[in-house]
Amino acid sequence: MKPEYVVIGGGVVGCAVAYGLLKSGHQVTVLDGGDSAHRASRGNFGLVWLSCKGLDAPHYAAWTRRSVGMWRELADELEQISGESIHLVQDGGYDFHFSETEMQARVAQYQHLRKVLGSDHPYEVWDQAKLKQEEPEIGPNVVGAIFGAEDGHVNPLKLLSAYTEAIKALGGTVITQANVERIQQHADGRFSAELQDGSLITSDKIILAAGLGAAKLGPQIGLKAPVKPQKGQVLITEKLPPMINRPSGIIRQVNEGGIQIGDSKEDAGLDDQDTMAVTAAIAERAIAVYPFLANTRLIRSWGALRIISPDGLPIYQQSPSHPGAYIISCHSGITLAAAHSYLLPHWLENTTDSPDLELFSEDRFELSEAE
Amino acid sequence: MKTDSNFLRLNNASQDTSQEVRFFWEGNEITAQQGDTIAAALLAAGIPHTRETAASQSARAPFCMMGSCFECRVEVDGEHNVQACIRPVESGLNVRRQRS
Amino acid sequence: MLNVDVCIIGAGPAGMAAAIDCAKAGASVVLLDEQARPGGQIYRAIQADGHPLGNIFGPDYLRGATLVDALDNTKLKHITEATIWRVDPDKTVFWSQRGKAEQLKAQRIILATGALERSFPFPGWTLPGVMTAGASQILLKTASIAPKQAIMVGTGPLLYLLAAQLINAGAKPAAIVDTQTPKQYLLASRYAINALKGHKYITKGLKLLRQIRKAEVAHYTQATDIYAHSKDDSKDKVEQLSFRSGGKEIILPATTVLSHIGVIPNVQLSRAMGLEHDWDPVQHCWRPRLDEHNNTSLSGVAIAGDSGGIGGALVAEYQGQLVATEALHALGYLDRTQWQQRTQTLKQVIQQESTIRPFLDTLYAPPQQALTPPDNTIVCRCEEVTAGEIRHHARNQSNGINQIKTYTRCGMGPCQGRYCGQTVAEIIADETRTDIAEVGYYRIRHPIKPLKLGELASLTPTGESFIQRYIINQDKNKQDTTNQNASNHDKERKHDNYQEAVHQPANE
Numbered sequence: 001m002k003p004e005y006v007v008i009g010g011g012v013v014g015c016a017v018a019y020g021l022l023k024s025g026h027q028v029t030v031l032d033g034g035d036s037a038h039r040a041s042r043g044n045f046g047l048v049w050l051s052c053k054g055l056d057a058p059h060y061a062a063w064t065r066r067s068v069g070m071w072r073e074l075a076d077e078l079e080q081i082s083g084e085s086i087h088l089v090q091d092g093g094y095d096f097h098f099s100e101t102e103m104q105a106r107v108a109q110y111q112h113l114r115k116v117l118g119s120d121h122p123y124e125v126w127d128q129a130k131l132k133q134e135e136p137e138i139g140p141n142v143v144g145a146i147f148g149a150e151d152g153h154v155n156p157l158k159l160l161s162a163y164t165e166a167i168k169a170l171g172g173t174v175i176t177q178a179n180v181e182r183i184q185q186h187a188d189g190r191f192s193a194e195l196q197d198g199s200l201i202t203s204d205k206i207i208l209a210a211g212l213g214a215a216k217l218g219p220q221i222g223l224k225a226p227v228k229p230q231k232g233q234v235l236i237t238e239k240l241p242p243m244i245n246r247p248s249g250i251i252r253q254v255n256e257g258g259i260q261i262g263d264s265k266e267d268a269g270l271d272d273q274d275t276m277a278v279t280a281a282i283a284e285r286a287i288a289v290y291p292f293l294a295n296t297r298l299i300r301s302w303g304a305l306r307i308i309s310p311d312g313l314p315i316y317q318q319s320p321s322h323p324g325a326y327i328i329s330c331h332s333g334i335t336l337a338a339a340h341s342y343l344l345p346h347w348l349e350n351t352t353d354s355p356d357l358e359l360f361s362e363d364r365f366e367l368s369e370a371e
Numbered sequence: 372m373k374t375d376s377n378f379l380r381l382n383n384a385s386q387d388t389s390q391e392v393r394f395f396w397e398g399n400e401i402t403a404q405q406g407d408t409i410a411a412a413l414l415a416a417g418i419p420h421t422r423e424t425a426a427s428q429s430a431r432a433p434f435c436m437m438g439s440c441f442e443c444r445v446e447v448d449g450e451h452n453v454q455a456c457i458r459p460v461e462s463g464l465n466v467r468r469q470r471s
Numbered sequence: 472m473l474n475v476d477v478c479i480i481g482a483g484p485a486g487m488a489a490a491i492d493c494a495k496a497g498a499s500v501v502l503l504d505e506q507a508r509p510g511g512q513i514y515r516a517i518q519a520d521g522h523p524l525g526n527i528f529g530p531d532y533l534r535g536a537t538l539v540d541a542l543d544n545t546k547l548k549h550i551t552e553a554t555i556w557r558v559d560p561d562k563t564v565f566w567s568q569r570g571k572a573e574q575l576k577a578q579r580i581i582l583a584t585g586a587l588e589r590s591f592p593f594p595g596w597t598l599p600g601v602m603t604a605g606a607s608q609i610l611l612k613t614a615s616i617a618p619k620q621a622i623m624v625g626t627g628p629l630l631y632l633l634a635a636q637l638i639n640a641g642a643k644p645a646a647i648v649d650t651q652t653p654k655q656y657l658l659a660s661r662y663a664i665n666a667l668k669g670h671k672y673i674t675k676g677l678k679l680l681r682q683i684r685k686a687e688v689a690h691y692t693q694a695t696d697i698y699a700h701s702k703d704d705s706k707d708k709v710e711q712l713s714f715r716s717g718g719k720e721i722i723l724p725a726t727t728v729l730s731h732i733g734v735i736p737n738v739q740l741s742r743a744m745g746l747e748h749d750w751d752p753v754q755h756c757w758r759p760r761l762d763e764h765n766n767t768s769l770s771g772v773a774i775a776g777d778s779g780g781i782g783g784a785l786v787a788e789y790q791g792q793l794v795a796t797e798a799l800h801a802l803g804y805l806d807r808t809q810w811q812q813r814t815q816t817l818k819q820v821i822q823q824e825s826t827i828r829p830f831l832d833t834l835y836a837p838p839q840q841a842l843t844p845p846d847n848t849i850v851c852r853c854e855e856v857t858a859g860e861i862r863h864h865a866r867n868q869s870n871g872i873n874q875i876k877t878y879t880r881c882g883m884g885p886c887q888g889r890y891c892g893q894t895v896a897e898i899i900a901d902e903t904r905t906d907i908a909e910v911g912y913y914r915i916r917h918p919i920k921p922l923k924l925g926e927l928a929s930l931t932p933t934g935e936s937f938i939q940r941y942i943i944n945q946d947k948n949k950q951d952t953t954n955q956n957a958s959n960h961d962k963e964r965k966h967d968n969y970q971e972a973v974h975q976p977a978n979e
Contacts, residue, residue: 378617438505
C-alpha cells in the first residue's frame with residue numbers, strides 16, 4: 001500500500017501536489033483553511049512565467065523552466081478531468097524596459113545564466129520597432145522588451161477550481177474550513193493533524209503547503225518555515241475587445257477581457273489593503289506602457305500577500321526530525337504547478353526520477369537569517 | 372426609426388418643443404427632452420435593448436435607473452461602458468448599443 | 472488638498488439635513504452627490520417649489536422641497552455629479568467629476584448613501600422590459616415617463632405607493648402580482664402594538680390600497696413561481712409574466728414588469744471602508760454596526776439614513792441631524808449641554824418614528840422564492856451565473872462565499888455584488904444549513920464605482936511614482952556617457968539584484 005498523505009493547505013500549491021500524488025496512486029486528504037484566510041491563490045497575477053526567474057540562482061531558473069515546459073500537458077489533463085477550461089495561452093511574454101541601460105544589464109544576466117547552465121535558456125531582445133509590430137498599442141516610453149518565448153498566462157481561479165474538481169474525480173478528499181492547530185508524529189511514524197474543532201486527521205505522511213500558515217505549524221514538525229508576507233497590489237479594468245496580445249510581468253489581458261495590472265512589493269505585514277499611492281503609481285506606469293489605458297476604467301483593485309522566503313526562492317524540505325513531514329513553499333505557485341504535480345511526487349517518494357532539490361532545502365538559511 | 376414605445380411621456384412634459392434634444396441611437400435620430408438621461412430617452416423612444424452581454428450576447432436594458440446595476444451601459448461617442456442612466460442627453464451624441 | 476470639517480456623502484434627506492445643520496453652526500462642509508440636483512432617490516427631481524407633475528407623488532414627497540429649499544439657502548460647498556469611488560481610513564475622500572479625479576480630507580465623515588432595492592431574482596428577470604419599481608419611479612420623477620400597462624410584482628410599501636402614483640399619472644398598472652402570504656400577517660401581528668403606535672403609517676398604507684382597489688387594478692395574491700419570458704424563445708424582451716395564484720397558473724401579457732420586494736441599506740461604501748457590519752434578522756439584511764449616536768466602528772465616521780438601516784425618509788432626516796450634532800460637538804462647535812439636549816430630543820423622535828418598522832419589515836418580508844430562486848435563475852446578472860451553479864459549489868463545500876465568488880465570478884462584475892451578494896449568501900446558507908450571519912458577505916474592494924486609469928494615475932503622489940524617473944531620463948539627451956550614467960548603472964544593478972532576491976516581476 002502506498003503511503004497516505006495529508007496535505008495542509010488547499011491553495012494552488014497544496015492542490016498541485018495533491019493531484020500529482022493521487023495520479024501516482026496515493027490516498028490524499030487536503031485540509032483547506034477558512035474562507036477569510038489570506039489566500040494567495042485568489043489574488044495572484046496568473047502568470048506561467050520563466051522570464052527573470054533565477055538570473056542569480058541557476059538551479060531555480062532550471063527548475064522553473066522544467067515546470068513551464070510541462071504546463072501544456074498539465075492544462076490539457078486538468079481540462080479533460082474537470083471539464084473546465086483554464087485558458088492557458090503560452091505564446092511568450094514580455095519583460096518591458098524603459099531604459100536602454102537596464103535592458104542591457106538584463107541581457108548580461110541572461111548571457112551569464114546561459115553560460116552557467118550550459119543551455120539555451122530563452123531570451124530575445126526586441127527593440128521598439130519589433131515590439132510595435134507585435135503590440136500595436138505599445139507606448140513610446142517603452143524602449144524595448146526582453147521576449148521570453150516560453151512564458152504564458154492562465155486563469156488562476158479556473159486553475160484552482162479545476163484542480164479541486166480533478167482531486168475529487170481522482171478520489172481525493174478535500175475538507176474545507178479545516179484549520180489545523182497542531183501536528184504530531186506518533187511512535188509508529190504516522191502523523192495526526194488536529195483541527196480547531198478537536199478532530200484528528202491521521203496519515204502516513206504530511207505535507208505543509210499552507211502558505212503563510214506554515215510559519216506557525218512548521219516548528220511543530222521540526223521545520224523552520226521562515227516565510228514572510230510581501231504585499232503586491234493589482235488592478236483590473238473593464239472588459240475590452242482584444243487589445244494586448246501577450247502578457248508581461250506587469251500587464252496582461254485576461255481571457256474574460258479585462259486588463260490586469262500590477263504590481264508592487266511591499267512589507268506591510270498581514271495588511272492586504274490596496275492603497276491610493278501604490279495603485280495610482282501602478283496605473284501611471286501601465287499608461288506609460290499602453291497609453292490607451294488612460295481611458296480604460298478601473299473596476300477593482302486589491303492587495304494580495306506573497307509567501308516569501310528569505311531569498312525569495314522555493315522551499316522543499318523533508319523534516320530532519322520528523323521524517324515523512326515535508327514543507328513546500330513558494331511564491332510562484334502558478335508557474336511551478338506543473339513541477340509540483342509531476343515532479344514533486346517523485347521527490348516525496350524518493351523514486352529514481354526524484355529531482356535534486358537539495359539547494360531548495362531550509363539548510364541554506366543560517367539560523368540568524370531564519371529567525 | 373421609431374418603434375412603438377412601452378412608455379408614454381406624460382402630457383405637460385412633451386409640449387414644449389424648445390426643450391427637445393436630438394441625438395443618435397445606432398445612427399438613427401431620437402428626440403428627447405432636456406434633462407433626460409440617455410436611458411430615459413431610449414426607453415421613451417421604444418428602444419428594446421441597449422446592450423448585449425459579454426458572456427452570452429444576451430439582450431439587456433436599463434434595470435435600476437440609479438447607477439447601481441450597470442445594466443444600462445452603452446457606447447457614447449466611442450466611449451464604452453457609459454452608464455446611460457447617469458449621463459444626460461446632449462445634442463448630437465452618438466450612442467450605440469454596447470456589444471462585447 | 473481641500474481640507475474640511477465635515478464631508479457628507481449623499482444628498483438625500485439624511486445628507487441634506489446633516490449638511491444644513493453643520494453648515495449653519497459654522498463648520499466647513501462639503502456635500503458630495505452623484506446627481507446634478509439634491510434629493511437622493513426618495514426626493515429625486517424635487518424642486519424647491521414642488522414638481523412639474525404636481526401632486527401625483529403624494530404628500531410625503533413634497534417634504535423634500537422644504538429640505539432642498541433650506542439647502543439652497545445654506546452656505547456650503549455642494550459638489551454635484553460627484554461619483555465617490557474611495558474613502559480611506561484617514562478620512563481622505565476620492566471622487567470623480569466629469570472624468571476628473573479629486574480628493575479632500577475631512578475631520579468627520581458622514582455616510583448617507585441610502586438604500587438599494589432588495590434584489591428580486593426570478594427566471595427571466597434579466598429580460599429587457601423587466602425593471603425595478605424604483606426605476607419606474609425615477610423615470611416618472613426625472614423625465615415624466617410612465618410605463619403603459621405595467622405588471623407590478625412583489626411586495627412592500629413602495630410597490631403600492633408607486634401603483635398609486637402611476638394611477639395618479641394616468642398610467643394605471645395592468646395588474647399587481649402580490650407575493651405576500653397570510654403567514655406574514657400572522658408573524659407581523661406580534662408587532663401589533665408597534666403598528667398602533669405608528670398608526671399614521673398604517674393609515675397611509677390603507678389609503679393607498681383603497682385607491683388601488685378603486686382604480687380596479689387586478690390584484691393577484693399569494694403569488695409564487697414567478698417567471699418572466701418572451702413568447703418564442705427570442706429572449707430579447709419580456710412579453711409575458713407567469714405565476715401561480717389561487718391554485719392556478721396564470722399568464723399575463725407583459726411588456727413592462729416592475730418588481731420590488733423592499734429596500735436594503737446600500738453598504739457598498741461602508742464595506743469597502745472595512746467598517747463592521749451585523750446581520751439584522753428582522754430587516755433581513757446586513758447593516759453597519761452603529762452605536763446609539765450612529766457612529767461606526769471607525770472613529771470620526773458616522774452613518775445617517777437608510778444606509779445605516781432602513782427607517783424611511785423622515786427617520787433619515789432626523790438621523791442626519793443627530794450625526795450633525797455629534798460631529799459639531801466633536802469639532803467644538805457645540806458644547807456638552809447643547810449636544811446632550813439635541814441628542815436626547817432627536818433620539819426620542821427617531822425612536823417614535825421607528826416603532827412601526829418591525830411591523831412593516833415583518834409584514835413585507837421578502838418571499839422565499841426571491842431569497843432562494845430556482846436553479847435556472849440568473850443570480851449574478853453581470854457575469855450570468857445561475858442559482859444552480861452556486862448551489863453546486865455550495866454542495867461541494869466550496870468553502871464560503873468568497874471562494875464561490877472566486878470559482879464562479881459571481882460578484883466580480885461591475886455592480887460588485889450589489890444585486891447578487893445577498894442572494895448568493897442566502898443560497899449558501901440554505902444549502903449548507905448555516906446561519907446567514909455566519910455565511911457573511913463578499914469582500915468589497917475599492918473603487919466602489921469605476922474610474923479611468925488616467926484619473927487614478929493623476930493622483931500619484933510625488934515620490935511614489937514607479938515610472939517618472941524613466942520618463943525624465945528619456946527626455947534628457949541620450950548621448951550620455953558621463954559618470955552620471957555609470958553611477959546610474961550601478962544603482963540600477965543594485966536595484967535589479969534586490970529585485971531578483973525577492974523574485975519578481977509579478978506576484979504569480
